[in-house]
Amino acid sequence: MKLRYALCLLMPWSVAHGEPRYTQHDFGGVGLLQTPTARMAPAGEVSINANRTDPYSRYSFSLQPFDWLETSFRYTSVSNRRYGPESLSGDQSYKDKAVDAKLRLLKESHWLPEVAVGARDVGGTGLFSSEYFVGNKRFGDFDMSLGIAWGYIGNRGDFDNPLGWIDDKYDERPAAEGTGDVNTNGWFRGSPALFGGVLWQTPWDRLSVKLEYEGNNYENEPQDNNQKQDSPVNLGFVFKAGDSVDLHAAWERGNTAMFGITLHTNFATRSAPPKTYDPPAEKLPASAPNVNADQVDWAGVSQRLRNNAGYKVERIARKDSEIIVYGEQTRYLYPPKAVGRTARILDNSVSDDIQWFTVVDKRYDMPVAETSLPRKTFREVVQHDRPLADLRRATEQNWPLPHQEEVLFEQKPDPFTYGLGLGYKQNVGGPDGFLLYQFTADLSAEYRFTPDTWWSGMLSGNLLNNFDKFKYDAPSGLPRVRTDIRQYVTTSDVTMPSFQLNKVKRLDEDLYGMVYGGYLESMYAGVGGEMLYRPLNERWALGADLNFVRQRDFDQGFGLRDYDVITGNITGYLKTDFQDVLAAVSVGRYLARDWGTTIDLSREFSNGVRFGGWVTLTTASKEEYGEGSFDKGIYISIPFDELMSSSTMRRANLAWAPLTRDGGARLGRSYSLYTLTDGRNVDMFDGSFSKIVE
Template identity: 80%
Template sequence: MKLRYSLCLLLPWAIAQGEPRPTQNDFGGVGLLQTPTARMAEAGEVSINANRVDPYSRYSFSLQPFDWLEGSFRYTSISNRRYGPDELSGNQSYKDKAVDAKLRLLRESHWLPELAIGGRDVGGTGLFSSEYLVGNKRFGDLDLSLGMAWGYIGNRGDFANPLGWIDDRFDHRPTPNSDVNSAGSFDTSAYFRGSPALFGGLLWQTPWERLALKLEYDGNDYRHEPQHNNQDQRSPINLGFVFKAGDAVDLHAGWERGNTAMFGITLHTNFATRAAPAKVSDPVAEALPTKAPDLHPEQVDWAHVSQRLESNAGYKVERIARKDAELIVYGEQTRYLYPPKALGRAARILDNSVDEQIDWFTLVDKRYDMPVTETSLPRQTFREVVRNDRPLDDLRRGTEQNWPLPHQEQVLFEQTPEPFSYGFGLGYKQNVGGPDGFLLYQFTADASAEYRFTPDTWWSGGLSANLLNNFDKFKYDAPSNLPRVRTYLREYWTSSDVTLPTFQLNSAKRLDRDLYGMVYGGYLEAMFAGVGGELLYRPLGERWALGGDLNYVRQRDFDQGFGLRDYRVLSGHVTGYLKTDVEDILAAVSVGRYLARDWGTTLDLSREFGNGVRFGGWVTLTSASKQQYGEGSFDKGIYVSIPFDELMTTSTMRRANLAWAPLTRDGGARLARNYSLYNLTDGRNTDMFDSNFYKITE
C-alpha cells in the first residue's frame, strides 16, 4: 500500500485504480495477447485493430452488437508465405480471412466467474481455427482468466480430450481443409476435437489510468503452425502492455514466444453511448413567445412561416390547413434524423405565428407524397414542458401518433416545392484481400441530382468521376461456376474513369392506410438496368411488416454508360420484417430468386440503438451448390449503418453504410436498389420516436 500511494504522489496525473477495462487481443476481440478472455466490451462498441508479430500481420474489425455477443472479422498477412504463383500475385504475401465469435454464458457474481464460449476462425479457411471455454474473475485492479482450448489456441495438447468419453471421434482433430471451395464454410465437424490445452493470464490496471499490463500463459505450440510455418518458442509466457493514447486510441506492445516483439494499435468507439458533436452549425431553435400573437390563422403570412419551417425545422411544406382548433402542416422532413427534434422546432415556429384559437399542432410527415405518420402535439403542454413547468412524460402521454387520413379542413396555404435538387460528395470503393493486392481502392468525386415531375414521381441519377486509385493492379478475375452477375467487379471498376451508377424514373404511392407501392425503371445500379416494382404492408404502431419486389433486369456494359449486355434475369423476393422482443433485434427474412437465377433465402439480423446506429449481418443460402458457389460456400457478411448526425456538427438525415463481406461471389446476389419502401416509411419506427422524445425540447 505504501508503494501505491508513493506512486500516486510521484505521478500527479495518476488517478485512483479502477477496474481493468476490456482491451483487444492480437487477433481481434477482447482478450490478453494471443488468447481471448471471457470479458466483453459494452454493447455498441466498435474497434479496428492492427498488429504485427512476426511472421503475422493481423487486421481485424470487432463488433459488440449486444453485451453478451462479440464478433470479429480478420485478415492475416503471412509475410513468409506467398499468395500464389508470381505471374498471378507477384511477391504479395499470403492472406487469410476469418470470422470469430464469442458468447457470454454467465455473468460474474460475488462467488462465480464470468464465463464465455467462443470460436476463432469459425467461418474462414480454418488455418487458425480454435474453440474455447474461458472464465474470468476480478480482484480489485487484477482480472484473472483461465480457459481450455481446442485447435490453434490449444495446440500444445496438455491432456486427452474429455469429450472423448462421449465419443472417440473427439480424440482426433481433422487437418484444416485448404480447398478453395471449402474456404469460408462453417466446418462444424472439427469443433472441440483433438487434445486441448489450458491457457490464461492476468490483466493489471496500474495506478496510472492510461496503462494496463498483461501476463499470459499461451496454450499454443508454435512448432505446429499452419502451412508448415513453424516458429521457435522459447517460453509459453507472453508479456505486454496497453497504453491508452486517447479516448479512442490504444497502443499495444509485447514480448511473445520468449523471443518475438509485438506492436499494435486499436481505434475504438462506442456508437451506443458516445456523445454526438454539439450541433453548433444548426440554426438556433426559436424561443417560445411570452404571449401568443394576436393573428387569427387566416391573417398569418403562411408563406413566411413555411420558409421558417424549412430553414429551422427541416420541413419542406406542401400545405398548411386548419381543422377547428388544430393546425395541420403537411410536408417532408429533410434535415433532422430524430423526428421529435423536428416536431419540437416546428411547434415553436407555429406557436410564434398564430393566436390562442389553436390548441393542437399536427405534423403529417410525407416521403415522395406518401403520408407516413401524423403526429399531434398539445400546444399548452408543450409550452409548459419547454419552460420546465411540467415533466416530459406528460407531453409524451399527450402526444398522439395516428394514420394520416383525409381531413375536413380549411386550407390556409399551399405550394409546390422546388422540383430540382442536387448534391456533391466524395465516394470510396475498396477490394480487400485479393491476389492483386491486399487493399485496392478508389476515391471518386460524386454528383447526384433529382427532379420531381410531380410530388410522387421523380427522376434520380448520379455521376462518379475517378480521383485516385490503384486499380492498375486489379487484374484477377475470380473463377465462377454461375452466371457472372457480381464477379465482373474488376471490369466494372476499371473500364471508365467517369461512370453513371444510376439513372432512373420512380413513382411511389400510398395505396391504402398501411399499404405502399412503388414502380421504377432505368439504370438501377452499377451492374444492372431494368424495371421493377415493390409493395409493402406496414401497419402503424406494429413491429412487423411484409413486402415483396419483382424486377426484370439486364446486365449493363462495363463502362457503366447507357449500353447493355445480353444477360437478362427475372429476380424478386418476398420479405417479412419482425422487430423482436429480444434486444429489439430486427429480423428480415427474404425468399425468392437471385440475380444468378438461383433460388433461396436471406436472413438479415440487425440491432438499432436509440441514436439510429445499426449493427447487422446476413446469411444467404440458395440452390447453388458449394461447387457452383465456389470459395466461401455461401453468401454472408456484416454491416454498420451510422447516421452522419452522430459524426457532424450539423444535423442531417444521411447515413454512412459500411458493409463487409469476405468475398464477392455470384451466388445469392441481389439487386442493389437505391430505394426501398421499408426505408422510405421509416417514420413508422415508433421505437426511434420514443427513445429520442427528449429531443423535442432542443
C-alpha cells in the same frame, strides 16, 4: 506446471482509476495477447485493430452488438508465404480471412466467475481455427482468466480430449479445409490445452500490464510455417494514448516483439458533437400572438419551417382548433426534434384559439405518419413546469387520413435538386493486392415531375485509385452476375451508377407501392416494382418486389449486355422483443437464377446506429458457388448526425463480405419502401422523444 491467471482490464472513456476498461488481444476481440478472456466490451462498442508479430500482421474489426455477444472479422497477412504463383499475385504475401465469435454464458457475481465460450476462425479458411471455454474473476486491480482450448489456441495438447469418452472421433482434429465455410465438423476435436493469465491495472491510469500463459507451442502452424517458441509466457503492455486510442506492445514466444494499435468508440453511449451549425430553436413567446389564422404570414412561416425545422412544406391547413403542416423532412434524423421545432414556430405565429399542432410527414408525397402535440402541454414541458412523460402520453400518432380542413397556404417545392460528394469503393484481400481502392467525385441529382414521380441519377468520376493492379477474375460455376466486378471498376474513369425514373403511391392506410425503371445500379438496368404493408405503430411489415433486369456494359454507360433475369423477393420484417433485434427474412430468386433465402439480423440503438449481418443460402451448390460456399457478411450503419456538428439525415453504410461471389447475389436498388416509410419506426420515435424540447 504452475499457471497464472489472466484477463483484460480496461479503463473508461474518461480516464478514472479503478473502473475497468477492456482492451483487444492480438487477433481482435477482448483478451490478453494471444488468448481471449471471458470479458466483453459494452454493447455498442466498435474497434479497429492492427498489430505485427513476425511473421503475422493482423488487421481486425470488432463489433459488440450486445453485452453478451462479441464478433470479430480479421485479415492476417503472412509475410513469409506468397499468396500464389508469381504470375498471379507477384510477391504479395498470403492473406487469410476469418470470422470469430464469443458468447457469454455466465456473468460474474461475488462468488462466481464470468464464463464465455468462443470460436476463432469460425467463418473463414479455418487455418487458425480454435474453440474454447474461458472464465474470469477480478480481485481489485487484478483480473484473472483461465481457459481450455481446442485447435490453434490449444495446439500444445496438454492432455487427451475428455470428449473422447463420448465418441472417439473427438480424439483427432481434421485438417482445415480452407474453403471459407462454417465447418462445425472439427469443433472441440483433438487434444486441448490450458491457457490463462492476469491483467493488472497499474496505479498510473493510462497503463495496464498483461501476463499470459498460452496453449500454443507453434509446432503446428498453418502452411508448415512453424515458429520457435522459447517460452509460453508472454508479457505485454497497453497504453491509453487517448479516449479512443490504445497502443500495445509485448514480448511473445520468449523471442518476438509485438506492436499494435486499437482505435475504438462506443456508438451506443458516445455523445454526438454539439450541433453548433444548426440554427437555434425558436424561443417560446411570453404570450401567444393576437392574430387570426387568416392574418398570419404563412409564406414566412413556411420558410421558417424549412430553415429551422427542416420541413419542405407542401401546405398548411386548419381544422377547428388545430394547425396541420404537411411536409417532407430534409434535415433532422430524429422525428421528435423536427416536430418540437415545428411546434415552437407555430406557437410563435398563431393565437390562443389554436390548441393542437399536427405534422404530417410525407416522403415523395406518401403520407407516412401524423404526429399531434397539445399546445398547452408542450409549452409547460418546454418551460419545465411539467415532466416530459406527460407530453409523451398526450402526443398522438395516427394514420395520415384526409381531413375536412381549410387550406391556409400551399406551394410547389423546387423540383430540381443536386449534390456533390466523395465516393469510395474497395476490394479487400484479393490476390492482386490486400486493399484495392478508388476515390470518386459523385454528382447526384433529382427532378420531381410531380410530388410522387421523379427522376434520379448519378455521375461518378475517378479521382484516385490503385485498380491498375486488379487483374484477377475469381472462378465461378454460375452466371457471372457479380464476379465481373474487375471490369466494372477498371473500364472507365467516368461512370453512371444510376439513371432511373420512380413513382410511389400510398395505396391504403398501411399499404404502399412503387414502380421504377432505368439504370438501377452499376451492373444492372431494368424495370421493377415493390409493395409494402407496414401498419402504423406496429413492429412488423411484409413486402414483395419483382424485377426484370439486364446486365450493363462494363463502362457503365447506356449500353447493355446479353444476360437478363427475373429476380425478386418476398420479405418479412419483425422487430423482436429480444434485445430489439430486427429480423428481415427474404425468400425469392437471385441474380444468378438461384432460389433461396436471406436472413438479415440487426440491432438499432436509440441514436440510430445499426449493427447487422446476413446469411444467404440458395439452390446453388457449394461447387457452383466456389470458395466461401454461401453468401454472408456484416454491416454497420452510422448516421452522419452522430459524427457532425450539423444535423443531417444521411448515413454512412459500411458492409463487409469475405468474398464477392455470384450465388445469392441481390439487386442493389437505390430505393426501398421499408426505408422510405421509416417514419413509422415507433421505437426510433420513443427512443429519441426527449429531443422534442431541443
